[in-house]
Each structure stands twice: as C-alpha cells, then as structure tokens.
Amino acid sequence: MVVFSDLDGTLLDRDTYSFAQAKPAMTHLRARKIPLVLVTSKTRAEVTALREEMGNTDPYIVENGAAVVIPGGADIVMGSTAAAAREALRKASEASGVRVRGFREMPLGEIRARTGLEAKVAELASRREFGEPFVVLEGDVSLLDAALRAQGFRMTRGGRFFHVLGGCDKGKAALALAAFLNDEDTLGLGDAPNDVVFLREMRRAVIIPSPHLEAMRAALPDAAVAPEAGPAGWNQAVLDLVVD
Numbered sequence: 141m142v143v144f145s146d147l148d149g150t151l152l153d154r155d156t157y158s159f160a161q162a163k164p165a166m167t168h169l170r171a172r173k174i175p176l177v178l179v180t181s182k183t184r185a186e187v188t189a190l191r192e193e194m195g196n197t198d199p200y201i202v203e204n205g206a207a208v209v210i211p212g213g214a215d216i217v218m219g220s221t222a223a224a225a226r227e228a229l230r231k232a233s234e235a236s237g238v239r240v241r242g243f244r245e246m247p248l249g250e251i252r253a254r255t256g257l258e259a260k261v262a263e264l265a266s267r268r269e270f271g272e273p274f275v276v277l278e279g280d281v282s283l284l285d286a287a288l289r290a291q292g293f294r295m296t297r298g299g300r301f302f303h304v305l306g307g308c309d310k311g312k313a314a315l316a317l318a319a320f321l322n323d324e325d326t327l328g329l330g331d332a333p334n335d336v337v338f339l340r341e342m343r344r345a346v347i348i349p350s351p352h353l354e355a356m357r358a359a360l361p362d363a364a365v366a367p368e369a370g371p372a373g374w375n376q377a378v379l380d381l382v383v384d
C-alpha cells in the first residue's frame with residue numbers, strides 16, 4: 141500500500157501549516173512501512189525542509205506533478221521549466237486580455253502576505269524549477285485557460301493560487317510513481333481542485349473538507365469525506381482506512 145497526500149489544507153493546517161494533529165496516523169503508517177508520498181504544488185526546497193521536520197524519507201511529487209523525486213535515485217521529470225511556464229503565462233495573458241500577477245513578480249513581502257508563510261519558508265517557496273503560481277487581477281479565467289491550452293500548457297487551481305503547468309499534473313506523476321513502486325493499492329487524500337486528477341487515479345480517495353468541498357464532492361462522487369478539516373481530519377481518515 142502507498143498513501144499519496146496533498147499538503148496545504150490536507151496534511152498541513154491551511155492557516156498554521158502545522159501537521160501536529162496528523163502525527164498519530166503518520167506513526168501508524170511508518171510502523172507498517174507504508175510509504176507516505178507528499179503530492180504538492182510546493183517546490184523541492186520547501187518539501188525538503190518539511191520532510192526533515194516530519195522524518196519522512198519516501199519519494200515525493202513537487203510543483204503539481206512536474207517532477208517525482210526519488211531519494212537516492214534520479215528524478216522523473218514530467219513538466220516544463222519555470223521559464224517556459226512564465227513565458228506561456230505572459231503570452232496567454234496578452235492574448236486573452238486577462239491581467240495576472242505571477243509569483244516571480246511578487247516581492248517576498250507580498251508572497252508572505254498572500255500565504256502567511258514565514259520569511260524563510262517564503263524564500264524556499266520562491267525557488268520554483270517548473271511551473272509558475274499566479275493570481276488573476278482582472279478578467280475571465282476561462283479565456284486565459286483557453287489561451288494557455290493553445291500553447292500546450294494548462295492551468296489548475298490550488299488553495300490560494302492558480303498554477304500554470306506544462307505537460308504534467310499530479311495524476312500523471314502519481315501514476316508514474318505507483319508504477320515505479322509497483323504498488324496498485326493506493327490511498328489518496330486532498331482538499332482542492334488541483335488534487336482531483338490524482339485522487340481519480342487512486343484505489344481509494346478521501347476529500348479533506350475545505351471551502352472547495354462541494355466542487356470536490358461533485359468531481360469525486362465515490363470518495364470518502366474526512367470528518368474534519370486539515371490534519372485532524374487526515375489523521376482520523378488514515379486511522380480509519382489503514383487497518384491491519
């Protein structure tokens with residue numbers, strides 16, 4: 141068995157970014173040697189710091205599926221470079237008339253204000269290798285989406301930001317990793333629309349309640365819903381579903 145989990149709003153509290161309430165279930169998984177794969181829009185630099193805090197040594201998926209990182213092995217790269225994503229976003233914004241503001245344009249202070257991250261963590265968040273997070277300032281998001289698709293890119297929505305991605309998503313990355321691990325018994329947990337693609341690929345899926353709950357239920361009618369939001373709900377769902 142392999143557990144795939146989103147971070148923000150799922151394993152991490154949406155506001156405090158703490159995973160403290162999920163510790164009993166994380167210990168439960170470790171005792172059973174079940175890998176806990178972090179599947180996130182975060183950068184490699186951010187996940188590296190978090191994994192250390194968590195004592196997690198399993199493979200992980202960064203930047204919305206742009207790369208699968210195998211500790212001690214080679215990355216499985218699935219996405220475009222950050223520079224290509226930024227250029228595609230700039231062109232799509234121009235073509236669609238939708239005004240956007242990318243992560244790269246934001247001073248560290250603005251990233252901190254938008255995310256509530258501490259300065260050190262916000263700096264790690266800014267070290268993007270693949271896609272580009274952004275906010276929409278003005279205009280019809282569906283026009284921007286079409287202009288990105290016309291260039292072979294896609295956009296997806298995370299908890300706080302949109303993300304532009306080239307040729308990758310969390311679902312393709314999760315499938316590639318499940319194949320690499322040669323394990324089809326997968327359990328996935330996520331809270332936001334950018335998790336739907338990977339939750340669909342899981343044998344069992346759990347929705348962590350958030351402001352996106354109704355959209356998530358509609359997209360994943362067979363998924364279970366955790367009894368609480370954030371790491372407390374994650375903890376309960378994993379303890380309920382991972383039984384000997």
Ligand SMILES: [Mg+2]
Pocket residue numbers: 146147148149150298299330331332
């Ligand atoms: Mg999330």
